[in-house]
Amino acid sequence: MAGIEFEAKALDIDPAKIARLITDAGGTCTTGTCLMRRYVYDTIPAVTGRWVRLRETGSGTTLCVKQIMTDAVDGTHETEVTVDSFEETAALLRLTGLTPRSYQENRRTSYTLGAVRLEVDEWPRIPPYLEIEADDEAQVWTAAAALGIDHKQLTSINTTKVYGLYGIHLDSIADLRFE
Template identity: 80%
Template structure:
């Protein structure tokens, strides 16, 4: 005949720690009333922080050179555009890549609102000929110092003034640089938007260029690569 189970048998059954928990060894209490299990220790797993990935892509842009800023603003507003910012000073350091490659460089830029670090690659002078990979950084001078520790020494420091506008989804940047006349940069997410905005502003395609800033300076007989410190007087 089987002996009946004791009344407190349920208290003697071992407990299994739930998933994600660990339990300490069992012990008896001072009254000898059987096994007493300590409360489980919860193990919490913290998710890894989200990785911030660089932005990369093709720039679709064209420039209208030698413009009058006041007249240009009037044309933008008449076409339905709006001014997004006041004129602001922008500063940048420019570096050669390692190894140096013609048409490719590193740019550290403070826009007055955000500081970015990017690698620019010019493949052609077409509207879609510029490739850019860019990340946001926290501090202009500290990032320059960090790049110096990595072996990147700036070959030039440059300043310009920029006023930003929007015409629908198209970004319009009115840029003023030392030593040359102002120009308007038309930038969009695809080529048709660039040409549509140019037409709305009254520009023929023949009036526009996709030259980078170095080549724009060349048009005025100035070797930008030979200027190590470009500032407004």
């Protein structure tokens, strides 16, 4: 499946407070907190802002190519397919000559608010953030407003740039795990 992601992040959040705001606004928790793991690969040839991601979500595994066009709410393009096995797909990618540049873990708790998908992401070494993802830009802003989050408090930068805000160069970390 290919498409544009419409998403924005509220950084440095309190997960319990955000959970209350979501449920108070009529949202529903759709998953408990899941450990997600991923391998990140450079494309061939390597292109800045484009990478391959193999990710296990707890409920399934996907392989995708992500490309950051801009830091706008609609600036990320993703082409994604579902695969059967994290380990077997990683082995297959190694056979094609792709070697992961990093292994990463995060924890995610998922919610819905109408048609909008809300993800509380917790990553090692940085404060948690809320990701608001929808089918169009207007839905992103409407969901944020329903949670009492001002448009000015949101960013659409990717996780690599979020790490950069905390002085951490994510691309230089080959193994990012929770302790």
